[in-house]
Amino acid sequence: MSPGAWLELLTSGLITGGIYALVALGLNLQYGLMRILNIAHGEFLMLGAYLTWMAQTSFGLSPLLMVPVSFLMLMALGVVIHWLCFRRLNATSPNLDIFEARGLMVAFGLMFLVQNFVNWMWGGDLRGYDYLTEPIKFGGAQFAGNKLLVFALALAFAAAMIVLLRQTLLGKGVRGLMQSQIGAQLVGINTRMLHPLMFGIGLGLSGVAGCLLSMAYTISPSMGEPYTVTALIVITLGGFGSMGGALAGGLLLGLVEAIGMHYTNPSLKALMSYGVFIGVLLLRPEGLFASRRRKA
DSSP: OOHHHHHHHHHHHHHHHHHHHHHHHHHHHHHHHHOOOOTTHHHHHHHHHHHHHHHHHHHOOOHHHHHHHHHHHHHHHHHHHIIIIIHHHHHHOSSHHHHHHHHHHHHHHHHHHHHHHHHHHHOSSOBOOOOSOSEEEETTEEEEHHHHHHHHHHHHHHHHHHHHHHHSHHHHHHHHHHHOHHHHHHTTOOHHHHHHHHHHHHHHHHHHHHHHHHHHSOBOTTSHHHHHHHHHHHHHHHOTTOHHHHHHHHHHHHHHHHHHHHHSOGGGHHHHHHHHHHHHHHHOTTOTTSOOOOOO
Protein backbone atom coordinates (compact mmCIF):
# COMPACT_ATOMS: atom_id res chain seq x y z
CA MET A 1 0.00 0.00 0.00
CA SER A 2 1.11 3.53 -0.75
CA PRO A 3 1.50 6.10 2.05
CA GLY A 4 -1.61 7.87 0.78
CA ALA A 5 -3.65 4.67 0.95
CA TRP A 6 -2.41 4.02 4.50
CA LEU A 7 -3.36 7.56 5.49
CA GLU A 8 -6.86 7.06 4.08
CA LEU A 9 -7.23 3.74 5.91
CA LEU A 10 -6.07 5.05 9.29
CA THR A 11 -8.10 8.24 8.98
CA SER A 12 -11.20 6.20 8.16
CA GLY A 13 -10.62 4.15 11.31
CA LEU A 14 -10.14 7.28 13.43
CA ILE A 15 -13.33 8.86 12.05
CA THR A 16 -15.32 5.77 12.98
CA GLY A 17 -13.55 5.57 16.33
CA GLY A 18 -14.40 9.19 17.12
CA ILE A 19 -18.10 8.42 16.79
CA TYR A 20 -17.67 5.28 18.89
CA ALA A 21 -15.98 7.32 21.61
CA LEU A 22 -18.70 9.96 21.65
CA VAL A 23 -21.44 7.34 22.01
CA ALA A 24 -19.47 5.46 24.67
CA LEU A 25 -18.83 8.62 26.72
CA GLY A 26 -22.55 9.16 27.24
CA LEU A 27 -23.23 5.55 28.15
CA ASN A 28 -20.18 5.40 30.41
CA LEU A 29 -21.37 8.50 32.23
CA GLN A 30 -24.78 6.97 32.88
CA TYR A 31 -23.47 3.60 34.03
CA GLY A 32 -20.41 4.84 35.89
CA LEU A 33 -22.39 7.44 37.83
CA MET A 34 -25.83 5.86 38.31
CA ARG A 35 -25.38 2.17 37.41
CA ILE A 36 -27.96 2.58 34.65
CA LEU A 37 -27.02 0.25 31.78
CA ASN A 38 -29.03 2.13 29.20
CA ILE A 39 -29.20 -0.31 26.31
CA ALA A 40 -31.58 2.13 24.59
CA HIS A 41 -28.66 4.57 24.21
CA GLY A 42 -28.23 3.83 20.51
CA GLU A 43 -31.92 4.45 19.87
CA PHE A 44 -31.54 8.01 21.09
CA LEU A 45 -28.56 8.37 18.75
CA MET A 46 -30.89 7.25 15.99
CA LEU A 47 -33.48 9.79 17.12
CA GLY A 48 -30.89 12.57 16.92
CA ALA A 49 -30.01 11.46 13.41
CA TYR A 50 -33.64 11.54 12.29
CA LEU A 51 -34.25 14.96 13.84
CA THR A 52 -31.24 16.32 11.92
CA TRP A 53 -32.36 14.66 8.67
CA MET A 54 -35.87 16.08 9.06
CA ALA A 55 -34.58 19.58 9.86
CA GLN A 56 -32.30 19.54 6.81
CA THR A 57 -34.68 18.01 4.26
CA SER A 58 -37.94 19.61 5.42
CA PHE A 59 -36.81 23.01 6.68
CA GLY A 60 -33.43 23.50 5.04
CA LEU A 61 -31.61 23.92 8.36
CA SER A 62 -27.88 23.29 8.37
CA PRO A 63 -26.79 20.09 10.12
CA LEU A 64 -24.17 22.19 11.91
CA LEU A 65 -26.97 24.22 13.49
CA MET A 66 -28.60 20.99 14.59
CA VAL A 67 -25.53 19.88 16.55
CA PRO A 68 -26.26 22.09 19.61
CA VAL A 69 -30.02 21.74 19.03
CA SER A 70 -29.79 17.92 19.07
CA PHE A 71 -27.70 18.05 22.22
CA LEU A 72 -30.16 20.30 24.06
CA MET A 73 -33.25 18.42 22.87
CA LEU A 74 -31.91 14.99 23.80
CA MET A 75 -30.52 16.34 27.07
CA ALA A 76 -33.95 17.71 28.01
CA LEU A 77 -35.54 14.40 27.01
CA GLY A 78 -33.00 12.55 29.15
CA VAL A 79 -33.81 14.66 32.21
CA VAL A 80 -37.51 13.92 31.72
CA ILE A 81 -36.91 10.18 31.24
CA HIS A 82 -34.78 10.02 34.37
CA TRP A 83 -37.41 11.87 36.38
CA LEU A 84 -40.26 9.68 35.09
CA CYS A 85 -38.51 6.30 35.19
CA PHE A 86 -35.18 5.94 36.93
CA ARG A 87 -35.73 8.32 39.83
CA ARG A 88 -38.73 6.30 40.98
CA LEU A 89 -36.86 3.02 40.45
CA ASN A 90 -34.03 4.30 42.61
CA ALA A 91 -36.45 5.26 45.36
CA THR A 92 -38.31 1.93 45.35
CA SER A 93 -35.40 -0.51 44.84
CA PRO A 94 -34.12 -2.02 48.10
CA ASN A 95 -30.52 -2.33 46.85
CA LEU A 96 -28.25 -1.49 43.92
CA ASP A 97 -28.46 -4.94 42.30
CA ILE A 98 -32.25 -4.79 42.09
CA PHE A 99 -32.07 -1.22 40.78
CA GLU A 100 -29.66 -2.29 38.01
CA ALA A 101 -31.92 -5.19 36.99
CA ARG A 102 -35.05 -3.04 36.98
CA GLY A 103 -33.24 -0.27 35.13
CA LEU A 104 -32.16 -2.74 32.45
CA MET A 105 -35.78 -3.81 31.92
CA VAL A 106 -36.89 -0.18 31.65
CA ALA A 107 -34.12 0.46 29.11
CA PHE A 108 -35.37 -2.50 27.03
CA GLY A 109 -38.81 -0.91 27.00
CA LEU A 110 -37.39 2.46 25.98
CA MET A 111 -35.43 0.83 23.16
CA PHE A 112 -38.54 -0.70 21.56
CA LEU A 113 -40.59 2.43 22.27
CA VAL A 114 -38.18 4.71 20.40
CA GLN A 115 -37.73 2.23 17.54
CA ASN A 116 -41.46 1.89 17.00
CA PHE A 117 -42.01 5.63 17.30
CA VAL A 118 -39.46 6.34 14.56
CA ASN A 119 -40.91 3.57 12.36
CA TRP A 120 -44.38 5.06 12.81
CA MET A 121 -43.19 8.62 12.25
CA TRP A 122 -40.82 8.25 9.28
CA GLY A 123 -41.09 4.63 8.09
CA GLY A 124 -38.39 2.01 7.83
CA ASP A 125 -36.65 3.14 4.63
CA LEU A 126 -33.05 4.33 4.51
CA ARG A 127 -32.76 8.10 4.71
CA GLY A 128 -29.96 10.51 3.93
CA TYR A 129 -28.95 13.86 2.47
CA ASP A 130 -25.89 15.37 0.79
CA TYR A 131 -23.70 17.59 2.92
CA LEU A 132 -20.08 18.61 2.26
CA THR A 133 -19.50 15.62 0.01
CA GLU A 134 -16.75 17.36 -1.98
CA PRO A 135 -13.42 15.51 -1.65
CA ILE A 136 -10.48 17.09 0.15
CA LYS A 137 -6.95 16.04 -0.87
CA PHE A 138 -4.18 15.87 1.70
CA GLY A 139 -0.85 14.04 1.75
CA GLY A 140 -1.63 12.00 -1.34
CA ALA A 141 -4.94 10.86 0.15
CA GLN A 142 -8.51 11.94 -0.51
CA PHE A 143 -11.23 12.39 2.10
CA ALA A 144 -14.87 13.43 2.07
CA GLY A 145 -15.28 16.81 3.73
CA ASN A 146 -18.27 15.69 5.78
CA LYS A 147 -16.34 12.81 7.36
CA LEU A 148 -13.45 15.05 8.38
CA LEU A 149 -15.96 17.45 9.94
CA VAL A 150 -17.63 14.56 11.77
CA PHE A 151 -14.28 13.48 13.19
CA ALA A 152 -13.31 16.99 14.30
CA LEU A 153 -16.64 17.64 16.02
CA ALA A 154 -16.70 14.21 17.69
CA LEU A 155 -13.23 14.82 19.14
CA ALA A 156 -14.20 18.34 20.22
CA PHE A 157 -17.27 17.15 22.13
CA ALA A 158 -15.38 14.23 23.68
CA ALA A 159 -12.53 16.51 24.78
CA ALA A 160 -14.98 19.08 26.16
CA MET A 161 -16.71 16.38 28.20
CA ILE A 162 -13.42 15.12 29.63
CA VAL A 163 -12.32 18.67 30.52
CA LEU A 164 -15.70 19.31 32.16
CA LEU A 165 -15.32 16.27 34.39
CA ARG A 166 -11.65 16.87 35.26
CA GLN A 167 -11.37 20.63 35.59
CA THR A 168 -14.69 21.98 36.90
CA LEU A 169 -16.42 21.90 40.26
CA LEU A 170 -19.33 20.05 38.64
CA GLY A 171 -16.91 17.44 37.33
CA LYS A 172 -15.35 16.98 40.76
CA GLY A 173 -18.81 16.34 42.17
CA VAL A 174 -19.52 13.77 39.46
CA ARG A 175 -16.20 11.98 40.03
CA GLY A 176 -16.81 11.97 43.76
CA LEU A 177 -20.24 10.48 43.20
CA MET A 178 -18.74 7.80 40.95
CA GLN A 179 -16.35 6.79 43.73
CA SER A 180 -18.91 6.66 46.54
CA GLN A 181 -22.51 7.83 46.55
CA ILE A 182 -22.72 7.77 50.34
CA GLY A 183 -19.43 9.64 50.68
CA ALA A 184 -20.58 12.23 48.14
CA GLN A 185 -23.79 12.82 50.07
CA LEU A 186 -21.85 13.19 53.32
CA VAL A 187 -19.75 16.02 51.89
CA GLY A 188 -22.81 17.84 50.58
CA ILE A 189 -22.96 16.84 46.88
CA ASN A 190 -26.53 17.16 45.61
CA THR A 191 -27.15 13.73 44.09
CA ARG A 192 -30.79 14.52 43.35
CA MET A 193 -29.62 17.23 40.97
CA LEU A 194 -26.57 15.50 39.50
CA HIS A 195 -28.27 12.23 38.55
CA PRO A 196 -30.88 13.64 36.11
CA LEU A 197 -28.44 16.25 34.80
CA MET A 198 -25.75 13.70 33.97
CA PHE A 199 -28.27 11.25 32.52
CA GLY A 200 -29.51 14.09 30.31
CA ILE A 201 -25.97 15.01 29.24
CA GLY A 202 -25.35 11.36 28.37
CA LEU A 203 -28.38 11.31 26.07
CA GLY A 204 -27.36 14.71 24.70
CA LEU A 205 -24.03 13.23 23.61
CA SER A 206 -25.87 10.40 21.86
CA GLY A 207 -28.00 13.00 20.06
CA VAL A 208 -24.85 14.79 18.88
CA ALA A 209 -23.40 11.48 17.66
CA GLY A 210 -26.58 10.80 15.68
CA CYS A 211 -26.51 14.29 14.21
CA LEU A 212 -22.90 13.81 13.08
CA LEU A 213 -23.59 10.36 11.63
CA SER A 214 -26.45 11.72 9.53
CA MET A 215 -24.01 14.13 7.82
CA ALA A 216 -21.98 11.33 6.28
CA TYR A 217 -24.01 8.10 6.33
CA THR A 218 -27.51 6.86 5.60
CA ILE A 219 -29.76 6.33 8.61
CA SER A 220 -32.50 3.83 9.49
CA PRO A 221 -34.63 2.89 12.52
CA SER A 222 -32.40 -0.14 13.15
CA MET A 223 -29.12 1.78 13.26
CA GLY A 224 -29.10 2.34 17.03
CA GLU A 225 -28.63 -1.15 18.45
CA PRO A 226 -25.18 -1.83 16.88
CA TYR A 227 -23.88 1.44 18.33
CA THR A 228 -25.10 0.47 21.80
CA VAL A 229 -23.21 -2.83 21.56
CA THR A 230 -20.12 -1.04 20.23
CA ALA A 231 -20.32 1.49 23.08
CA LEU A 232 -20.29 -1.39 25.58
CA ILE A 233 -17.20 -2.83 23.88
CA VAL A 234 -15.49 0.59 24.00
CA ILE A 235 -16.33 1.03 27.69
CA THR A 236 -14.85 -2.40 28.37
CA LEU A 237 -11.69 -1.45 26.50
CA GLY A 238 -11.30 1.85 28.31
CA GLY A 239 -12.52 0.82 31.75
CA PHE A 240 -15.94 1.46 33.29
CA GLY A 241 -16.22 5.02 34.57
CA SER A 242 -13.06 6.23 32.73
CA MET A 243 -13.87 9.04 30.27
CA GLY A 244 -10.32 9.24 28.89
CA GLY A 245 -10.35 5.47 28.53
CA ALA A 246 -13.61 5.64 26.55
CA LEU A 247 -12.05 8.12 24.12
CA ALA A 248 -8.89 6.05 23.70
CA GLY A 249 -10.90 2.82 23.47
CA GLY A 250 -13.19 4.22 20.78
CA LEU A 251 -10.30 5.40 18.62
CA LEU A 252 -8.46 2.10 19.09
CA LEU A 253 -11.51 0.02 18.15
CA GLY A 254 -12.06 2.15 15.03
CA LEU A 255 -8.46 1.54 13.94
CA VAL A 256 -8.66 -2.20 14.66
CA GLU A 257 -11.83 -2.50 12.59
CA ALA A 258 -10.44 -0.45 9.68
CA ILE A 259 -7.17 -2.38 9.46
CA GLY A 260 -8.87 -5.73 10.08
CA MET A 261 -11.45 -5.18 7.35
CA HIS A 262 -8.72 -4.16 4.91
CA TYR A 263 -6.80 -7.41 5.37
CA THR A 264 -9.81 -9.68 5.81
CA ASN A 265 -13.44 -9.77 4.72
CA PRO A 266 -15.43 -6.59 5.59
CA SER A 267 -18.29 -8.84 6.73
CA LEU A 268 -16.06 -9.92 9.64
CA LYS A 269 -16.23 -6.46 11.26
CA ALA A 270 -18.58 -7.60 14.05
CA LEU A 271 -16.49 -10.73 14.62
CA MET A 272 -13.35 -8.65 15.14
CA SER A 273 -15.13 -6.30 17.55
CA TYR A 274 -16.51 -9.15 19.64
CA GLY A 275 -13.15 -10.90 19.57
CA VAL A 276 -11.48 -7.80 21.02
CA PHE A 277 -14.30 -7.51 23.57
CA ILE A 278 -13.96 -11.11 24.81
CA GLY A 279 -10.18 -10.94 24.83
CA VAL A 280 -10.10 -7.81 27.00
CA LEU A 281 -12.71 -9.26 29.38
CA LEU A 282 -10.60 -12.40 29.84
CA LEU A 283 -7.13 -10.84 30.00
CA ARG A 284 -7.69 -7.38 31.48
CA PRO A 285 -11.27 -7.01 32.75
CA GLU A 286 -10.56 -3.63 34.35
CA GLY A 287 -9.89 -2.17 30.88
CA LEU A 288 -6.79 -1.50 28.78
CA PHE A 289 -6.42 2.07 29.97
CA ALA A 290 -7.39 1.67 33.62
CA SER A 291 -4.62 1.64 36.20
CA ARG A 292 -4.20 -1.68 37.92
CA ARG A 293 -5.10 -1.71 41.59
CA ARG A 294 -2.61 -3.18 43.97
CA LYS A 295 -3.74 -6.31 45.70
CA ALA A 296 -3.96 -6.12 49.47
